[in-house]
Each structure stands twice: as structure tokens, then as C-alpha cells.
Amino acid sequence: MVLLIDDEATIRNIAAQTLQNYGYKVITAVDGAQAVALCAQHLAELQLIVTDMDMPLMDGLTTVRAIRTLAPQMKIIVATGSGLQGGHNAFDEFAVGGFLRKPYNADDLLQIVHQVLSE
Secondary structure, X not given: OEEEEOOOHHHHHHHHHHXXXXXXXXXXXXXXHHHHHHHHHOOOOOOEEEEEOOOOOOOHHHHHHHHHHHOXXXXXXXXXXXXXXXXXXXXXXXXOOEEEEOOOOHHHHHHHHHHHHHO
């Protein structure tokens, strides 16, 4: 199961549909707080989290930190249209498995998801 987190409904819906069309089971969250709750609820089933970094209320870095307390080994892909908040040191600190530059297309998404899940 993949948890997809993005505050932009269009991106969230298209990405979820793309993954579902290729056989992935997907749940979605609109922000980090909802994502952490869903992660706790579905921890046994989750294989991967794809999170936007630029979200209001609870940004991606804070979300990754919270998820790491629940699931230290969870595979995570981050997506952003701007620079990575906190710099690449934060990216390395939380052992993020992949990075998607927004805007991304279906091929980009599917390739990184497959790559990270195969590791």
C-alpha cells in the first residue's frame, strides 16, 4: 500500500489514479497531520509514502520526522516544486529513498515508486 500526501487535490487525485492503474493500492492524505494518523492506522500494510514537501499546517519535513517515529524503516519519496526545505542534510538525515521534482509526470512517478520499492 502507498500513502500519497499532497495538499493540491488535482495532483493528489491524478497521482493516486496513476498508481492505482498500475496495480498499487493507494490511500491519500491532504496534509501531514492526516498522513501521520493514516500511517499509524495502516502501519502493517504500508510499504511506501510519497509526500509533498510544501504543504500548509504541517510541511513535508515535519511529516517525515513524525512518520520516522512511527515507522523508522518506512520507504519515503518526497516531491517538491521548490528547494528542499532544510536542505539536503535534512533529506539525508531521514534516509528518504527518492525525490520527485514537481511538476512530475506519470512515468516519473511510476519509475521512482518502482525503484524505491525494489530497494
